[in-house]
Amino acid sequence: MCGIAGIILRQGQSPDATTLQRLTGALAHRGPDGSGHHVSGPVALAHTRLAIIDLATGDQPLFAGPAALVGNGEVYNYRELRADNALVCATGSDCEPPLHLFRRDGIGFADGLRGMYALAIHDRVSRQMVLSRDPFGIKPMYLAEISGGMAFASEPQALIAAGLVEPRVRAEARSELLQMQFTTGAETIFEGITRLLPGETVALGEGRILERHRRAALPEGGPEALNEDEALARFEAAFRDSVDLHQRSDVPYGMFLSGGTDSAAVLAMMSRLNEQPVLAFTAGFDVAGAADERAHAAAMARAVGARHETITVTEAEVWKHLPEIVGGMDDPAADYAIIPTWFLARRARQDVKVVLSGEGGDEMLGGYGRYRSAMRPWWLGGKAPRTHGAFDRLDVLRQPLTGWRDGMVAAEAETALPGRTRLMAAQALDVADWLPNDLLIKLDRCLMAHGVEGRTPFLDSAVAEATFRLPDALKVRKGAGKYLLRQWLAANFPASEPFRPKQGFTVPVGHWIAGASDKLGPLVAAQAGVMEIARPEKVTALFRAASGKREGFAAWHLLFYALWHRRHVEGRKAEGDVFAFLGKG
Numbered sequence: 366m367c368g369i370a371g372i373i374l375r376q377g378q379s380p381d382a383t384t385l386q387r388l389t390g391a392l393a394h395r396g397p398d399g400s401g402h403h404v405s406g407p408v409a410l411a412h413t414r415l416a417i418i419d420l421a422t423g424d425q426p427l428f429a430g431p432a433a434l435v436g437n438g439e440v441y442n443y444r445e446l447r448a449d450n451a452l453v454c455a456t457g458s459d460c461e462p463p464l465h466l467f468r469r470d471g472i473g474f475a476d477g478l479r480g481m482y483a484l485a486i487h488d489r490v491s492r493q494m495v496l497s498r499d500p501f502g503i504k505p506m507y508l509a510e511i512s513g514g515m516a517f518a519s520e521p522q523a524l525i526a527a528g529l530v531e532p533r534v535r536a537e538a539r540s541e542l543l544q545m546q547f548t549t550g551a552e553t554i555f556e557g558i559t560r561l562l563p564g565e566t567v568a569l570g571e572g573r574i575l576e577r578h579r580r581a582a583l584p585e586g587g588p589e590a591l592n593e594d595e596a597l598a599r600f601e602a603a604f605r606d607s608v609d610l611h612q613r614s615d616v617p618y619g620m621f622l623s624g625g626t627d628s629a630a631v632l633a634m635m636s637r638l639n640e641q642p643v644l645a646f647t648a649g650f651d652v653a654g655a656a657d658e659r660a661h662a663a664a665m666a667r668a669v670g671a672r673h674e675t676i677t678v679t680e681a682e683v684w685k686h687l688p689e690i691v692g693g694m695d696d697p698a699a700d701y702a703i704i705p706t707w708f709l710a711r712r713a714r715q716d717v718k719v720v721l722s723g724e725g726g727d728e729m730l731g732g733y734g735r736y737r738s739a740m741r742p743w744w745l746g747g748k749a750p751r752t753h754g755a756f757d758r759l760d761v762l763r764q765p766l767t768g769w770r771d772g773m774v775a776a777e778a779e780t781a782l783p784g785r786t787r788l789m790a791a792q793a794l795d796v797a798d799w800l801p802n803d804l805l806i807k808l809d810r811c812l813m814a815h816g817v818e819g820r821t822p823f824l825d826s827a828v829a830e831a832t833f834r835l836p837d838a839l840k841v842r843k844g845a846g847k848y849l850l851r852q853w854l855a856a857n858f859p860a861s862e863p864f865r866p867k868q869g870f871t872v873p874v875g876h877w878i879a880g881a882s883d884k885l886g887p888l889v890a891a892q893a894g895v896m897e898i899a900r901p902e903k904v905t906a907l908f909r910a911a912s913g914k915r916e917g918f919a920a921w922h923l924l925f926y927a928l929w930h931r932r933h934v935e936g937r938k939a940e941g942d943v944f945a946f947l948g949k950g
Contacts, residue, residue, distance in 0.1 A: 367425070368392030368413040368813075369435045370523055371485050373494045374514035375572045380409035384527050388516075389413060391523035395437070395813045401425050403433045407514070408487050408494060410435045417719060417818055418443075418615050419457035427456065429464045431489040436460040437519050438482035438504040439820070441610035446477065459613075460484065467495065472566055472578045475499075479610065479826055483519060483561070494569040500582035501725070501824040502563030502801030505696065505809060509558045514572035520810075521558045522695035522933060530557050532934045539898070540769035543762075543922050544754025546699040547803035549772030553696055560696075563801050582796055583829055587784030588836045596839050596849055597856075603831035604822070608634040611721055611822040618719035618820075619644035621709055622666065622673070624658025626850055627723025627732075629665055629861035631822060633854065635721065636669035643671040646713050646720070648705040651679045652873040661862070668860035676712050678705050680877045688946040691928040692939030693810040698803045699925040701872040706811040714815040724804050725823035728795045729832045731788055731840030732847040739791035740841065749777065750791055755919045761903040772798070788837045800824075875917020878924065882908040888947040889923055894930030899923065 370388040372380040389400055389411045396413025403410040403426040412425040412435040426433045443459035446452065446466065454461045459480070467474040467486050472495060475484070481503035486495045496517060498506045508517050511529045524530045538554035541547070551559045561567065564580040591599070608631065612618060620635060622628045622645035635643045645666050649657040659675050666673035683704055690707045713720050727733050741747030751773055756762055773794070780793035805821075812819040822828070835849060842848040845864070854863035878885060886908030890901035904923060910916040927947060931937045939946065 367415050367435075367437045368395030368519045368523070369437045369483060369485055370411040370516070370518040370527075371435070371487075371494065372409045372511075372514065372516045373569050373572065374407035376407055376492070378407050378513050380404060380407070384529065385409050385411055387527040388518060388523050391526035392519055394816070395519060397816050399424060401435075403435070403487065405433070405487065405489055410485060410487060412436075415718070415813075415816055415818060416616070418459045418613065420615050422456040423458040423460075425458075425460065427458060427461050427464055429455075429461070429468060432464060432468055432486055433489075434460060434464040434467075434484060434486045436463070436482055436484045437506075438480060438499065439613075439818070440478050440480040440482055441613055442477075442479040463497075472568055472576055475566055476580055481820070481824075485517065492570055493575065495566065496561055496569065497566040498561045498563060500564035500580050500826065501796065501805070501821075503805050503809075503821060503824060505806065506561040507553065507558055507696075508561060510572075515569055517561075520695050521553060521555055524558060525555070525933070530555065532936070533557075534894075534930070534934060537768060537771070539926075540766040541772060542697055542699060543756060543898075543926065544766055544769040545751055545773075546755070546922065547799065547806075548697070549776060549798045549802060560802075563797075582826075583793055583833050585782060585784075586834060587789070588786060589834045591836065591839070593839060593849070593852065596835055597853055599831045600828075600849060600853060603825070603827040604630070605634060605638070607822040607825040607828050608721070609638055610825070611820045612638065614719050616718040617644075617716060618721065619646060619713060619717045620721040621645070621706075621713075621723070622647050622662045622671075623723070624661040624665075625723065625726075626847055626854060626861065626863050627726030627823065629723075629854060629858060629863070630726065630850060631721050631723050632665060632669060632671065633858035633861070634822075636671060643669065644716060645671045645673050646709050647673065647675045648678055648709050649675060650705075650873055651677050652876055655873040655876070656871045665858075665861055668858070674712065674716075676708055678708050678872075680880070682708070683877060684881070684943045687943045688928055688932065688939040688941065689814075690811070691925055692932045693814045694806070694929060695810070695933050696802075696806055697925070697929050697933075698806045699922050699929075700803050700807050701874045701921055703807050703811055704872050704874070706807055707814060710812045710815040710817045710819075714817050718816065719818045719820060720812070721820045721822060722808065723823065724808060724821045725800065726847065726850065728792055728800055729823050729828060730835075730847040730850045731792060731837075732850075733795070734846070736788055736791050736846060737841055737844065740786075740788050740837065747787075750794060755915075755922050759907065759915065759919055761907050761919065761923075762899050764898075786837050788840060789833065792833065874921045875911045875914065878908060878911040878917060878920045882911060884944060885924070885947075888944065889927045892927040892931060892947060894934060895923060895927050
């Protein structure tokens with residue numbers, strides 16, 4: 366896990382050293398263990414390193430002949446790539462095999478990689494820069510057209526901090542953020558900054574994109590004819606292999622443990638594969654009645670002999686650190702789970718540099734309630750996901766938010782491939798946008814803020830092959846999702862109580878906001894970014910009503926946006942608690 370950036374100018378131009386230093390400085394939190402540069406004519410590469418694999422010789426850039434590479438993430442099957450392709454490597458780095466494969470295979474070099482990665486390779490012979498992102502979009506990569514060429518970075522804020530792009534908000538993306546808590550597609554919320562799409566590899570030269578190649582995260586085709594025993598055996602083999610690969614590390618690792626089935630499965634498999642006790646981290650809240658699964662998580666940890674560490678996220682700590690937490694979300698995702706994730710990462714960093722987590726289990730195995738709704742035809746109450754926004758029927762904004770679902774409609778058309786069931790189409794829709802642009806951004810930014818690498822064993826090509834084309838009845842049965850995973854847990858980890866009613870993971874932001882509404886509401890209402898879109902008196906009324914579910918959700922979105930806009934558009938440093946930060950002149 367690292368930070369990468371680069372500049373690709375037209376021939377005859379040279380990258381500015383100060384700009385390169387600003388890019389590196391803005392990404393220092395992603396790589397506190399070192400940095401490196403490569404400059405060749407009109408091209409420059411920058412790298413900040415979080416050392417996980419090959420601590421001694423894995424510094425980047427890496428070189429092979431006329432090619433240089435910088436990478437962010439991990440290529441888990443690097444040992445197999447070396448052996449299967451008879452590669453002669455100068456280092457033990459997991460990123461060196463892709464460099465040799467690029468020299469042999471060109472733009473399709475990443476098709477055999479298993480991992481989470483954003484890679485940049487400069488080929489001096491062809492005078493091209495090749496950028497590649499993993500199929501699920503676990504690791505980020507952002508592009509911008511600049512004067513004289515193009516630039517890229519692991520985070521948009523680095524391009525802005527380097528003076529390459531002005532922080533101007535796209536109204537369409539702002540509407541998506543307010544209504545859905547994330548933004549869709551290749552366009553970001555910043556004008557002039559785009560995402561490299563998950564699975565995309567592009568070749569850049571002479572200041573433009575010359576060639577594109579796309580690798581799908583999910584297999585094509587409809588459900589396969591499998592019985593339950595066959596499906597369980599296939600899942601077992603793929604999941605075991607994935608967790609084993611995701612544990613490859615030269616530094617200590619642990620896991621995030623909630624009370625849900627996904628992290629329970631990760632705990633069960635890690636416990637099977639490790640001789641030493643697994644180190645698990647769980648968060649809870651200091652609010653009576655809030656969802657808190659620490660007791661159940663502790664029971665699971667005891668059942669496998671894991672070392673279990675818990676934290677309590679308090680209201681005082683949230684108000685103290687929220688500007689800093691939101692400040693890390695430069696590509697904004699207003700998911701309230703950023704709060705416990707950030708605090709868990711801070712605690713985990715005391716003991717480990719790598720954590721495994723359960724992200725992707727719902728998407729791979731059919732866990733969300735919206736999937737069950739999507740399976741039903743409209744005349745039986747079925748509906749497409751995310752047809753209602755957070756501000757629908759709330760008289761707060763100056764103008765109705767129109768077009769906020771356009772990106773979802775486009776993604777629905779792209780993911781509803783022939784042969785796929787309604788359930789598979791809904792899963793594929795989430796994999797295309799919700800997963801990379803909400804859950805994985807949350808995990809990346811919250812963990813990288815503390816120099817921790819997050820790994821997601823459910824999001825693996827072999828696991829996708831084993832699960833995505835399962836018959837619908839092995840995913841959803843009797844009104845409950847993830848049937849196959851629950852059956853696997855029942856046989857392999859009964860202490861997880863896989864068929865217990867789903868409690869759901871909620872953060873009591875509405876309770877906190879309502880309690881501080883007299884002070885917080887007027888501060889949010891007075892922010893420049895909020896004044897532009899909402900009526901101040903309606904904002905303060907919304908905050909006073911934040912104890913209601915819909916009102917609390919909308920108030921949280923406005924609070925997030927106010928903090929985000931102040932940090933990333935107005936350029937204010939994330940200093941002081943939430944009240945001081947919003948109150949500064």
